[in-house]
Amino acid sequence: xxxxxxxxxxxxxxxxxxxxxxxxxxxxxxxxxxxxxxxxxxxxxxxxxxxxxxxxxxxxxxxxxxxxxxxxxxxxxxxxxxxxxxxxxxxxxxxxxxxxxxxxxxxxxxxxxxxxxxxxxxxxxxxxxxxxxxxxxxxxxxxxxxxxxxxxxxxxxxxxxxxxxxxxxxxxxxxxxxxxxxxxxxxxxxxxxxxxxxxxxxxxxxxxxxxxxx
Ligand SMILES: N[C@@H](CCC(=O)N[C@@H](CS)C(=O)NCC(=O)O)C(=O)O
Numbered sequence: 001x002x003x004x005x006x007x008x009x010x011x012x013x014x015x016x017x018x019x020x021x022x023x024x025x026x027x028x029x030x031x032x033x034x035x036x037x038x039x040x041x042x043x044x045x046x047x048x049x050x051x052x053x054x055x056x057x058x059x060x061x062x063x064x065x066x067x068x069x070x071x072x073x074x075x076x077x078x079x080x081x082x083x084x085x086x087x088x089x090x091x092x093x094x095x096x097x098x099x100x101x102x103x104x105x106x107x108x109x110x111x112x113x114x115x116x117x118x119x120x121x122x123x124x125x126x127x128x129x130x131x132x133x134x135x136x137x138x139x140x141x142x143x144x145x146x147x148x149x150x151x152x153x154x155x156x157x158x159x160x161x162x163x164x165x166x167x168x169x170x171x172x173x174x175x176x177x178x179x180x181x182x183x184x185x186x187x188x189x190x191x192x193x194x195x196x197x198x199x200x201x202x203x204x205x206x207x208x209x210x211x212x213x214x
Pocket of ligand 1: 011
């Protein structure tokens with residue numbers, strides 16, 4: 001049985017959403033990051049930084065959301081989240097890199113310097129730069145995204161899953177999105193697999209007796 005170690009509303013949702021899209025059986029294991037469980041010896045053995053997501057599939061223990069979702073889509077791709085052609089997969093990878101290195105980073109920096117880093121390491125002065133960098137990445141995205149249903153080809157792929165998740169993260173941080181991207185994001189987030197993934201992570205947190213945040 002596959003185990004996904006996660007925390008509600010974090011990047012582990014990308015992995016839970018992927019598992020739900022693929023219809024793969026799995027178990028969600030809540031890691032109480034808010035209570036320091038990420039730093040436990042057991043969790044540090046799974047993830048060298050004590051973060052989530054982590055995926056266990058037999059002897060394979062994987063961290064990094066892109067690697068996890070890419071693996072799941074390759075290994076259990078009965079509902080294809082990756083195109084058949086090498087060219088199509090390369091385009092999906094292009095967007096996965098863009099989303100996680102260009103679009104997500106200013107959001108993550110904003111979050112780190114607002115609440116995620118220890119207080120003594122936060123620098124409030126970087127926040128306007130984060131907003132500027134996010135707006136620049138969004139403009140780049142808009143130059144390519146022209147209102148089509150999906151980013152790559154005619155089907156929902158991992159590129160859409162990562163982009164929608166990251167745009168919703170931006171929304172939760174009160175960033176404004178252009179109307180076309182707002183519609184795009186809403187359509188992807190309405191997929192039933194997304195709702196099931198949220199419910200799984202919430203249930204795991206409740207089972208662990210922890211209060212889900214955010
Ligand atoms: N690049 C990693 C980022 C993982 C990450 O930063 N996860 C956050 C939750 S979204 C975490 O576990 N934070 C706990 C910590 O920093 O100790 C990925 O995409 O998986």
